[in-house]
Amino acid sequence: MYCEHLKHWKTLFKTLHKTRPIKCTHSMAARNLSATAHRLRHLRLTSVPKSHAEKHRLQMMQLPQFTGFEIVLLGTGAGMPSIQRGASSLCVQLPAKSWLFDCGEGTLRQIFRSTVRVTTTEKIFLTHVHGDHLFGLPGMLCTLNALNADYMDPSTKQLGRRPIDVYGPPGVFDFVNASLTASCAHMNNVFITIHELVPLDYQPPPPSPHERVHEDLSHTIIRPERVDGTLAWRVMDDGAHTVMAGALAHSVPSLGGSCRYVVEENTRPGRIDVAAATRRGLVPGPLYKQLKGGDSVQLPDGSTLHPHEVMGPSRRGRKAAILGDSADSSGMYALARNADALDRGHSTSAMAGYFARHINPTLLVLTHISHRFSPGLVGPNSVQRLVDEARVTFRKRAVVDGFDLMRIPIPLPPITS
The missing domain is CATH 3.60.15.10 (Ribonuclease Z/Hydroxyacylglutathione hydrolase-like)
Incomplete structure (x- = not known):
């Protein structure tokens, strides 16, 4: 599973490099295009050419699904x-x-x-x-x-x-x-x-009588x-x-x-093994939420069922800085x-x-x-x-x-x- 996760990141990294507005290359055509883009940028135009916007939409469609x-x-x-x-x-x-x-x-x-x-x-x-x-x-x-x-x-x-x-x-x-x-x-x-x-x-300033x-x-x-x-x-x-x-x-x-x-x-908490929980006397219901929240539950026979006994491994959350x-x-x-x-x-x-x-x-x-x-x-x-x-x-x-x-x-x- 970890190898598949790394493979996804590598594929995404390659895709991001392929999908950029203007590809940087040393060809004469690219240098001419670069000079034109440089002049247009200094004109501070406010509109974007239709072809440029269409290219962006096509690039977005090439990436993986949400x-x-x-x-x-x-x-x-x-x-x-x-x-x-x-x-x-x-x-x-x-x-x-x-x-x-x-x-x-x-x-x-x-x-x-x-x-x-x-x-x-x-x-x-x-x-x-x-x-x-x-x-x-x-x-x-x-x-x-x-x-x-x-x-x-x-x-x-x-x-x-x-x-x-x-x-x-x-x-x-x-x-x-x-x-x-x-x-x-x-x-x-x-x-x-x-x-x-x-x-x-921090100390809040006193209210002003003229402030609306x-x-x-x-x-x-x-x-x-x-x-x-x-x-x-x-x-x-x-x-x-x-x-x-x-x-x-x-x-x-x-x-x-x-x-x-x-x-x-x-x-994300792990999945509950329904078969294992049923064998212990716990059928699907409200107590499942307690287990997923990390709490132990009391069974009908008086015993206690702990989350780790019937739940699979958790998945860490994603993070963006x-x-x-x-x-x-x-x-x-x-x-x-x-x-x-x-x-x-x-x-x-x-x-x-x-x-x-x-x-x-x-x-x-x-x-x-x-x-x-x-x-x-x-x-x-x-x-x-x-x-x-x-x-x-x-x-x-x-x-x-x-x-x-x-x-x-x-x-x-x-x-x-």
């Missing part, structure tokens, strides 16, 4: 959107739901072009309050409101307002509140809760705790997935600081260790590879790539040079340069004995 845990890169550029790369954003696709990480300008349009269904977006995580990471947020929230007019509350089975959770450092609530209030946005179909990840010594709070917004704070010797935020746990966050240094100051996220799938643009990532060593996929940008590619070597991910994906670098260029401004530099310090070849609409399916790990 595995239950997938990363979709929506914007891989740095600073500003360009014809080749959108502003910072990615999506973690999970069964029946999507979680958005950063929401730069144009993110909504990128979602419509991708395999992500915008109506499945229920949580948005922001790393910091720079414009290229959150200027698309107000429009995203208004669109979610417009598309959820028929939302059915799963608990009451009646029409209701869909809860949308937004997480980020201090400053996010003020930004969203000002945007929705100034634009007189009526959020009739959603209710938005802003969760701000505050420092340990939008009626469809609520505000909470999350304080950090010490995890493996490092301060970290337990952002959320929905029973199937856990999100943790750690503080990082950024080369450009921002209000409220910077935080980065780790999404981890909870360990989303660091985005950061200079010093040492605060994430403990949280991000042994991730299946690591998204990293803003630092040098050599620094990204060095950090990856310390946390040992299966795959390193470079994003937040400057517009000076292009997949179609050959030489010092080639994206391939960034990949090669990261491979040297990572000491593995499992490094790819991310591009917009790229899908990264994370396979199920092998079952542990």
Whole structure:
């Protein structure tokens, strides 16, 4: 089983290298195409040729089917959107739901072009309050409101307002509140809760008598705790997935600081051997849930049945570390260790590879790539040079340069004995 798992990663790695917007080659035709792309990029055009978009769709169809845990890169550029790369954003696709990480300008349009269904977006995580990471947020929230007019509350089975959770450092609530209030946005179909990840010594400012709070917004704070010797935020746990966050240094100051996220799938319990359980006197029913939860159960004959007696081996959950643009990532060593996929940008590619070597991910994906670098260029401004530099310090070849609409399916790990 473990060999099959490694084979899947190797196949995926080869596929990702084959499916890129412009293949880097030393032929004369490629150099001419690269020069043309370079000139067009500096014109800062806002439209994408139809053939280019069609090529992306064909590339996405070549990848494996949805595995239950997938990363979709929506914007891989740095600073500003360009014809080749959108502003910072990615999506973690999970069964029946999507979680958005950063929401730069144009993110909504990128979602419509991708395999992500915008109506499945229920949580948005922001790393910091720079414009290229959150200027698309107000429009995203208004669109979610417009598309959820028929939302059915799963608990009451009646029409209701869909809860949308937004997480980020201090400053996010003020930004969203000002945007929705100034634009007189009526959020009739959603209710938005802003969760701000505050420092340990944070003291909320006194309320201002002149401050207007939008009626469809609520505000909470999350304080950090010490995890493996490092301060970290337990952002959320929905029973199937856990999100943790750690503080990082950024080369450009921002209000409220910077935080980065780790999404981890909870360990899946093993299957119950129904025949073995029946022999012990336990037929399928409510007590199975207790066994899967790790609890022993009392049998009709008065004896106790322990989970390990009738359950197979468990399967560890998958893990993705989303660091985005950061200079010093040492605060994430403990949280991000042994991730299946690591998204990293803003630092040098050599620094990204060095950090990856310390946390040992299966795959390193470079994003937040400057517009000076292009997949179609050959030489010092080639994206391939960034990949090669990261491979040297990572000491593995499992490094790819991310591009917009790229899908990264994370396979199920092998079952542990």
